[in-house]
Amino acid sequence: MPVIGRWKALLDDRNRFFWVLQAAGWLGYALVQYIGSLMHEMRDVYILIILLGAYAGFLLTVPLRYLYRRIWDSPPWLLVLIVLAAAYFSASIWAVIDNATYWEIYKFGFRPENNWFYFKNTLAKFYIMLSWSGLYFGIKYYQMLQDEKQKALMATSMAHQAQLKMLRYQLNPHFLFNTLNAISTLILIKENDLANKMMSKLSSFLRFSLDNEPIKKIPLAREIEALMLYLDIEKVRFDERLNVDINISDEAQHALVPSLILQPLIENSIKYAIAKLEEGGEISIQAERLADELVVVVADNGPGIEKPSQDLIRSGGVGLANTRDRLQALYGKSYSFTLSSNGPSGMRVEIRIPFEQVEVS
Template identity: 80%
Template sequence: MVVTRWKAILEDRNRFFWLLQVAGWSGYALVHYIGSLMHEMRDIYALVLILGAYAGFLLTVPLRYFYRRIWDVKPWYLIVIVLAASYVSAALWAVIDNATYWEIYKFGFRPETNWFYFKNSIAKFYIMLSWSGLYFGIKYYQMLQDEKQKALMANSMAHQAQLKMLRYQLNPHFLFNTLNAISTLILIKENDLANQMMQKLSKFLRFSLDNEPIKKIPLQEEIDALLLYLDIEKVRFDERLQVDIEISAEAQKALVPSLFLQPLIENSIKYAIAKLEQGGRIHIQAERFADDLLISVSDNGPGTKKSTAELLASGGVGLSNTRDRLQALYGKNYSFTLTDAQPQGLKVAIRIPFEQAEIS
């Protein structure tokens, strides 16, 4: 609660200024009072110090609004104006301070004490100049932080837009295949199967809409969504499509990008299962290894002799899209490799940082 309150104060520029203003001038009075503890009339002198600090407090408030108005002038003009404004404020402060001394101690400005007044105004000029320097320094720092925050926000928005584009790029491809299959089932009078397929498609799309592309979900939820997709495909392939899932208990709780396995399975079905008359098998495996999560998707299809680069270029949108999403999310801290499966087929191996899902 206290941290939240202080954070709110620091983010509110106006409240932050007044906090620093009060703290700064209070500190000024306290430091001078500690230095005058041996003063014979320290109780009265404390009043003088408080009045002097209050005068400085009041005189610097107009400076804040004045500096706002001249903020955009040329640097050399700004320096000259700040020096002049600081000296004028110091001179007024010296007059008020001197009058306070005269009223309380019964000595102050007199014709023969012009040198004392001048020295007092110069001393206060340095204080006012320090206040001005702090004001501009803090103001420039806040502006730099604002620009940095804006740059980070713009980068984050661009990053999110890229991830959404990559994820949503898959939906039309998947929908086209599924709707085409439903249309075929209707044409051959398989209305019950078409209805089942439509219901499973509805559940899958609901899951897709409920999970943003930039959101990470537990691997178990990803597998649940994948099973919905596989149920749809099994309507098309029936017993020709066999799937083995081997996920360790620890890996089930790991956070992964939502719906990043579906395009890999779709790729295996398209280039492996669909090409085999007797159908084929897809094997999904995931386990934790040290600080990484290792995931593999393999099939027993005809395989390929193409290089990874050629496969990414010719393997449809699924492979390259998944790799691009991983790169956008994890930077260089991931791996995505394509190798031959044993005894035949293709294997996609993924390594990403292991992130534990929080249990509420």
Template identity: 70%
Template sequence: MKWRLLLEDRNKFFWILQTCGWFGYALVQYIGSLTQEMRDIYVVIILLGAYAGFLLTIPLRYLYRRIWDWSPWLLGTVVFFCSFMAAAIWAVIDNATQWEIYKFGYRPHNPLFYFNHSIAKFYIMLSWSGLYFVIKYYQMLQDEKQKALTAVSMAHQSQLKMLRYQLNPHFLFNTLNAISTLILVQENKAANKMMAKLSDFLRFSLDNEPIKRIPLSRELEVMMLYLDIEKVRFEERLQVTTSVSESASRGLVPSMLLQPIIENSIKYAIARLEEGGLIEIRAKVDGEDLLIEVADNGPVPFSEPKTTYNGRTGVGLSNTRQRLKALYGKRYSFNLSANQPNGCLVEIRIPWQVV
């Protein structure tokens, strides 16, 4: 368990590898010196050389972290150049210590000598850089794998909670009661249409894979089925407008992403307004992100902390935030804020991706 926690702490893991790696380098150098007749003081030279390599690679780590997202050609060029510069500095330090302590080698006066002496050091530095990128890339793959596993788990939980709501007796009672009323007044065509919408909505929620991402246009179609069902209860009190750009409609979103948000708007806004209320759904592409907004004109102005709005801290919103985090890591935002003049505004920002 302690080793697992240690591996998850990237900073500690780096320093352990860094220390062990350069200690191993010093050990290999010492074993190699045993085949030759060397004075005892040569051990100090070996340790100082390993320590110099240890110190010189620390700045490389922070540099590589900053340029990680650069293009492969530019990244490779910078790594190559920095590895050689570090090797050249290391060669100077190594030669100076050998002359001053071991009284062996050449005084620093010939640049060509340093260039030749740097080549061997360069291979070591380049190997260190390669290992750094290989390990970091492996860690990224593990992160993506863990995110995918977490996303599957969270999506399944989201689906279960969504189904629990959909099969909620109040939801089914209100819907079926509305259909029954339509049948009693001989509005059979309307009742059949309502039943078809309910059937399509439940079928989608049952058949659709929770981890699957679908175009926003398809997500809105399903949400309109849900809203049409709710309109049976609220009739003209529930108004819905959409403003979605063509490029945004093609963006991929987690299935049933908007249902808990719209549910909250109906519960905390529409249901509390006698004259009815409005839900606005807007979406556009903003740079490399897909920005989705769901706004309502609830009866109370926004005055609570950012994470809540008139008690809107239920399972739905919390689960949506956790699901986005599992799917996108740090590349998302989910914010609640005030809508003008009244109501709540939910903003979702995720990477814009298309099929």
């Protein structure tokens, strides 16, 4: 397992993480005590005194962990009182053990003339116990905040995915209704071959739609393939009246885009441009990379737009507003979705998103 993976596994296992910190902390305490003893002339046996003191501190702080876990949800004033009392009680026991090992092992049973030394040692141990308690609560509180942050991120991610799925799946019934209505019309006028051809294309398109998650991105080349399935369906309806010009740069073909992001734009052009022209019309699709952006343009030569672009998006049915909302959900502020006139006539939709390239094998 890589080093980063091991550290992540350690951090995720709270119990193991505590024991690692506990052991490392008290070893560090012993090391600091030893370095401090080098400033004085101490016998080698003093190392044993240091190790016994660190081991006593290690053992006495273990019960504090379980006590603090039980009182975690107590009122602040009660929590402080219990921590102070527990820290002083543990410090007193530690000081007794420390004094016994020091005076019996190192001083061979000699005792100081007054009790001030004992009090100072207890006070020093009390500060150490308070420091240990502060570190425990600090780390515990930090872990709790991280858990809450992780839960919030997961909830946001799930809501984000649900929103994207909802936006994508809004399009399928809309498109399906229009296509089935067209097939029904072909059957009524006895154009059974065309109806069958249209149904076959519809089946292929829907299979593509179901095979690609709405929250995932796909290469633009695959998006164009799906778009051609849709256009094949529409060409059955419009025959020679629908012309399509596609101009995608080699670099742009490998760029990642939201799946089926262009279909509603094409559908909008067919509905408001091609369908209204007796002689038919043309839809052009262009895509290229400009600096760190992918620029995709869908344009038609229909009647054009008379309303401001924002009003047009709001009144343009599901397609335009849906596309804008999907881009906003995926890219935040790092996108551009603009509608403008396409001279000499028609409408032009331009999408700018960050350029993300699929790895080419």
